[in-house]
Amino acid sequence: MAGRVGAHMQLQNRLQGLRSSIQAISDIADDTVRVCTVAGLDLEELGETDSAMQVEASLRKLLDAQHQLDVERSLVTRLATEQDMADNAEAEYLASWEQSMATYNEQSDAAKYGKNTTYKEFREQLWEVRHDGEPMPRLFGDNGDESDEDLVIAGARMNYRCPVTTSWLVDPVTSKVCNHSYSKDAI
Incomplete structure (x- = not known):
């Protein structure tokens, strides 16, 4: 019994360390998003559209990493709040993580980024640099992945x-x- 309590406490300490690490990485990712946005806007203003699109591709990868961090944070929190942690907590964590990430990775770009506020704001700001006052076209074309709600991007009330x-x-x-x-x- 004492060994099981000790193992439980050790796992709780590891989970707390993971939560702290995930938060630190998340803070760095948030800062990097801001830097990407500024860099993309500066490049677009200089007429370096190809370079700005490379920054956009990097931003998408960063948003994917942020999603991964959110999944990890959720799983770690769930494990930490379970009263009776299973002996196979690590295996459960990995299985849940793999399932969540597989589901995310199967989504289209429109599903991944179309409702992401950070991504939409980035694209809107890039558009405004060269097309001041013009309505922005749909982010992902007419491929059927967007809902009517996304039409808000094209115009404002x-x-x-x-x-x-x-x-x-x-x-x-x-x-x-x-x-x-x-x-x-x-x-």
Whole structure:
């Protein structure tokens, strides 16, 4: 019994270490996403579209790695919260991980990245560099993998009422913090 309790505590400590490592790697990945975005925009502004597309490919790989980290975080958390950990916790972890990753890898690019906010924002920002004000085309064409919800990317609904006065905007100004527009006299 004492050996089993000791093994349980040792496994809990390993899982806590894994959670800490996953969080540290996730933080680095988030920073790298920001760097990729800035690099891609800079390259696009310089007319280096091919290089910007290479950055986009790297961003996709990074988003895949972030998905893997999310799967690992979820599995580690699930194992850590189980009251009666099985003796084969490592085998269960690996089997669940392989199944989750296989399911993800079988998805189309539209399914993987089409609803990913980070990816959509990156593509929208790249588009705006060269096509200011033009509606952006669909991210993944008309291959049937996108839902009607994705049409929001192509256009936006504009509200011309001041949120403070609820009347029509007069001499509108836009906040740099939240990007909301207000009537100049209202603020």
